[in-house]
Amino acid sequence: NAGVTQTPKFQVLKTGQSMTLQCAQDMNHNSMYWYRQDPGMGLRLIYYSASEGTTDKGEVPNGYNVSRLNKREFSLRLESAAPSQTSVYFCASSNRFGTGAYGYTFGSGTRLTVV
Amino acid sequence: DQQVKQNSPSLSVQEGRISILNCDYTNSMFDYFLWYKKYPAEGPTFLISISSIKDKNEDGRFTVFLNKSAKHLSLHIVPSQPGDSAVYFCAASADRGSTLGRLYFGRGTQLTVWP
Numbered sequence: 071n072a073g074v075t076q077t078p079k080f081q082v083l084k085t086g087q088s089m090t091l092q093c094a095q096d097m098n099h100n101s102m103y104w105y106r107q108d109p110g111m112g113l114r115l116i117y118y119s120a121s122e123g124t125t126d127k128g129e130v131p132n133g134y135n136v137s138r139l140n141k142r143e144f145s146l147r148l149e150s151a152a153p154s155q156t157s158v159y160f161c162a163s164s165n166r167f168g169t170g171a172y173g174y175t176f177g178s179g180t181r182l183t184v185v
Numbered sequence: 186d187q188q189v190k191q192n193s194p195s196l197s198v199q200e201g202r203i204s205i206l207n208c209d210y211t212n213s214m215f216d217y218f219l220w221y222k223k224y225p226a227e228g229p230t231f232l233i234s235i236s237s238i239k240d241k242n243e244d245g246r247f248t249v250f251l252n253k254s255a256k257h258l259s260l261h262i263v264p265s266q267p268g269d270s271a272v273y274f275c276a277a278s279a280d281r282g283s284t285l286g287r288l289y290f291g292r293g294t295q296l297t298v299w300p
Contacts, residue, residue, distance in 0.1 A: 074228075100286075101286050101287075103287075110194065110292065111292060112191075112274065112290055112291060112292030112293045113229070113274060113290040113293075115287075118287065120286070120287075160228055160229070162228075164286045164287070164288075171216075171217035171219060171234040171236065171278065172217065172278050172280070172286040172287075172288070173219055173231050173234065173288070174221075174229075174231070174288055175231075176228030176229050176230070177228050178226075178227055178228045179226070179227070179228050
């Protein structure tokens with residue numbers, strides 16, 4: 071099925087470890103996004119890539135880096151994980167609906183726990 | 186500074202009744218407004234959208250109303266069903282400028298529909 075695929079679905083890290091969250095979309099969308107969801111905080115934008123070759127910081131970029139590897143793939147890296155980065159991470163890609171609105175298609179999320 | 190606000194973190198409604206979820210925004214440049222629905226352990230999925238040139242959009246049991254002068258929109262679900270129990274996110278986008286295609290999300294409202 072077409073959509074946004076995130077790997078892994080679950081991960082437990084120790085404080086200070088590093089890891090990369092992978093995201094790929096097969097809908098030929100130009101823009102891709104990384105969000106984190108925390109209780110009571112909604113969806114907060116970490117980084118986004120408006121087009122292949124560009125990346126920009128969102129609301130909460132500290133402690134993260136991203137790579138737009140090609141049009142399909144957008145990865146999120148935690149260089150030195152901290153307990154405050156325990157969260158559910160969502161990747162999304164953006165397209166213009168037939169109504170004219172831009173909308174996101176989200177992946178199913180990565181649940182990350184840092185101990 | 187949040188540009189999209191959902192001031193009610195939760196709403197509880199009896200099955201068969203109307204659910205009304207509210208959303209306020211501050212940026213008068215927003216052109217489109219969307220609602221996303223999120224079940225536990227899944228990514229958010231698109232529900233319904235409305236353009237700023239309209240004041241109402243219907244899709245089955247779901248209707249979104251937009252009051253531009255008040256910078257307020259609402260989602261009505263009639264009749265509510267237990268399967269509607271989910272977190273609902275309000276989102277907005279501006280169809281121009283450097284943030285073209287980027288969605289700004291509220292913090293979400295947990296809707297619980299009880300039998």
